[in-house]
Amino acid sequence: MSVTVMIPTALRAYADGTDTVEMEGSNVGQVLDQLAENYPKLRPHLFSDNGELRNFVNVFVNEENIRDQQQRDTKIKDGDELAIVPAVAGGAPTDTTEASLSNEEVQRYSRHLILPEVGMTGQKKLKGASILLIGTGGLGAPLGMYLAAAGIGRLGLVDFDVVDHSNLHRQVIHGTASVGKPKIVSAKERINDINPNVKLDMFEEPFTSANAAGIADNYDIIIDGTDNFPTRYLANDISVLQGKPNVYGAIFRFDGQASVFNYDGGPCYRCLYPEPPDPGLVPSCAEGGVLGVLPGIVGLIQATEAIKIILGKGDTLSGRLLMFDALAMKFREMKIRRDPACPICGDNPTIKELIDYQEFCGMPQEEKSVEKEAALAKQSDWDITPQDLKKLKDANEEFILVDVREPHEFEICHLDGKLIPLGQLNQHLDELPKDAHIVVHCRSGGRSAKAVTAMRNAGYENTWNVAGGILAWADHVDPSVPKY
Numbered sequence: 001m002s003v004t005v006m007i008p009t010a011l012r013a014y015a016d017g018t019d020t021v022e023m024e025g026s027n028v029g030q031v032l033d034q035l036a037e038n039y040p041k042l043r044p045h046l047f048s049d050n051g052e053l054r055n056f057v058n059v060f061v062n063e064e065n066i067r068d069q070q071q072r073d074t075k076i077k078d079g080d081e082l083a084i085v086p087a088v089a090g091g092a093p094t095d096t097t098e099a100s101l102s103n104e105e106v107q108r109y110s111r112h113l114i115l116p117e118v119g120m121t122g123q124k125k126l127k128g129a130s131i132l133l134i135g136t137g138g139l140g141a142p143l144g145m146y147l148a149a150a151g152i153g154r155l156g157l158v159d160f161d162v163v164d165h166s167n168l169h170r171q172v173i174h175g176t177a178s179v180g181k182p183k184i185v186s187a188k189e190r191i192n193d194i195n196p197n198v199k200l201d202m203f204e205e206p207f208t209s210a211n212a213a214g215i216a217d218n219y220d221i222i223i224d225g226t227d228n229f230p231t232r233y234l235a236n237d238i239s240v241l242q243g244k245p246n247v248y249g250a251i252f253r254f255d256g257q258a259s260v261f262n263y264d265g266g267p268c269y270r271c272l273y274p275e276p277p278d279p280g281l282v283p284s285c286a287e288g289g290v291l292g293v294l295p296g297i298v299g300l301i302q303a304t305e306a307i308k309i310i311l312g313k314g315d316t317l318s319g320r321l322l323m324f325d326a327l328a329m330k331f332r333e334m335k336i337r338r339d340p341a342c343p344i345c346g347d348n349p350t351i352k353e354l355i356d357y358q359e360f361c362g363m364p365q366e367e368k369s370v371e372k373e374a375a376l377a378k379q380s381d382w383d384i385t386p387q388d389l390k391k392l393k394d395a396n397e398e399f400i401l402v403d404v405r406e407p408h409e410f411e412i413c414h415l416d417g418k419l420i421p422l423g424q425l426n427q428h429l430d431e432l433p434k435d436a437h438i439v440v441h442c443r444s445g446g447r448s449a450k451a452v453t454a455m456r457n458a459g460y461e462n463t464w465n466v467a468g469g470i471l472a473w474a475d476h477v478d479p480s481v482p483k484y
Contacts, residue, residue, distance in 0.1 A: 029072030138295030
């Protein structure tokens with residue numbers, strides 16, 4: 001049987017860049033085995049060490065999720081389409097018909113009011129509704145602006161990051177004048193300008209197990225605008241525990257996902273992805289990049305779903321995963337079902353309170369702080385600081401500098417060194433003498449740390465990692481080097 005396998009953007013680098021491939025097999029297991037055999041780099045992203053399909057990877061056959069079946073034994077026929085979908089980082093709103101609209105608000109929302117599906121009754125519901133928006137970055141930017149413009153009466157904003165130049169190509173709620181400001185302050189200024197009628201609650205702090213219940217308790221809907229797995233699972237779990245809809249969105253490179261979880265008897269995020277990927281297995285937008293307009297598209301889909309939930313109109317994405325490919329300009333839809341065995345929303349839930357999500361996702365506490373401070377302190381015995389690297393260069397020490405970033409990153413900025421992308425390191429190790437003094441760097445230190453670990457395990461005992469990468473070099477040694 002010939003089957004078309006759709007490979008998502010996040011995994012294409014491990015499949016020679018291909019997006020679709022024809023495979024032979026009579027069931028899903030045979031097709032996946034052949035796929036892993038043809039593209040060995042894909043195997044660890046699809047299968048665990050014991051050969052089972054990873055819990056953060058879903059397989060759809062003709063847009064039907066087969067996780068709740070015996071996946072490997074699922075029969076397929078000629079012409080079927082098999083899609084691989086990996087993870088990429090309640091309650092009905094209260095009746096708000098008693099809210100009133102001022103003359104200014106009637107004029108402001110007039111194009112809503114003449115829609116029969118909205119009208120005065122619907123606009124009053126929007127004014128009486130409350131939404132918790134976790135994150136004011138890529139997804140949070142369009143969400144915050146359009147929800148405010150639509151007349152949502154109360155918005156809670158959660159963020160503790162500051163505006164950086166690298167945010168501006170996609171986080172359109174912020175401007176050049178806001179660089180260096182807390183994102184939550186910049187977002188508040190823009191939202192107040194768009195619609196001063198909106199009540200804003202500001203939570204300039206991380207969203208954690210300790211504060212999530214207290215923050216989320218006062219809102220009808222939770223919107224997930226996060227960029228990391230611990231917060232994503234936390235947002236899901238608090239929405240289930242408090243019985244509130246969770247409007248989900250995710251972006252990576254040119255691909256986007258959107259859905260509505262824990263609504264109208266539908267599934268939650270854990271039904272789709274029971275477990276997170278291993279730390280570092282799925283690259284962040286900082287490592288993989290993201291098309292600037294993509295979060296606008298996905299964020300507006302999320303905003304639309306939230307408004308529909310409040311109005312009680314239309315068909316939401318509950319039970320459906322909407323996937324968007326910007327390069328192909330195509331939307332695809334996959335069916336997802338509530339898992340009766342789900343540990344939090346299933347028939348016999350085992351998760352009845354919030355857990356340690358950093359530990360659950362296998363990540364250290366304060367991950368962002370570690371990255372930002374990597375240039376100031378050595379994180380392992382194999383790290384050197386950018387200042388140490390400068391001393392080596394100034395002293396004309398004999399060493400080999402290896403850059404494990406991608407070629408397109410090398411074009412942005414580089415030091416004098418040998419480019420060997422991390423994914424190609426094993427094939428090029430024989431180009432490096434084992435007795436050489438080798439220093440490895442990347443963008444911010446994560447990929448180079450992996451490279452150094454692999455090289456030391458392979459017998460390269462005098463190999464060192466530049467903590468903080470080329471970003472730290474720009475901060476502490478040469479500010480003329482552009483940061484990205």
